[in-house]
Amino acid sequence: QVQLVESGGGLVQAGGSLRLSCAASKRAFDNYGMGWFRQAPGKEREFVAAISWQGTSTYYADSVKGRFTISRDNGKNTVYLQMNRLKPEDTAVYYCAAGIFTKVQAHIRDRYNYWGQGTQVTVSS
Helix, strand or coil: CCCEEEECCEEEECCCCEEEEEEECCHHHHHCEEEEEEECCCCCCEEEEEECCCCCCEEECCCCCCCEEEEEECCCCEEEEEECCCCHHHCEEEEEEEECCCHHHCCCHHHEEEECCCEEEEEEC
16 A cells, blocks of 8 residues: 655746655555646546656646646655646645556556645736
8 A cells, every 4th residue: 555645735936936745654655657637626636747656758738838847756665746836727736646557558547546635826917
């Protein structure tokens, strides 16, 4: 069992930055790819970014490409999401997740076995 705890959410003005962190409970973190998803009120949970277990491959939704960066520190069992040039439409609850996936599967929710409780990100205009 892998437990995930997100932190770093908050309120920020449009154009600002936030860095989300997701701490995993077990060393098994090393064997899982990690992803970030988000869910806005009344909308489906959507893929944001993912990183391979080695940290050598990253994947992004088109809506965040060039603004967000995902990274991981396996020594600290932590994955990060650096979010720059935030927009009001980025407002959502952000979830980290752990799973096993290929490049073409990274955006698929069902490939992720473990989920955090979520952290709220609010971007004001």
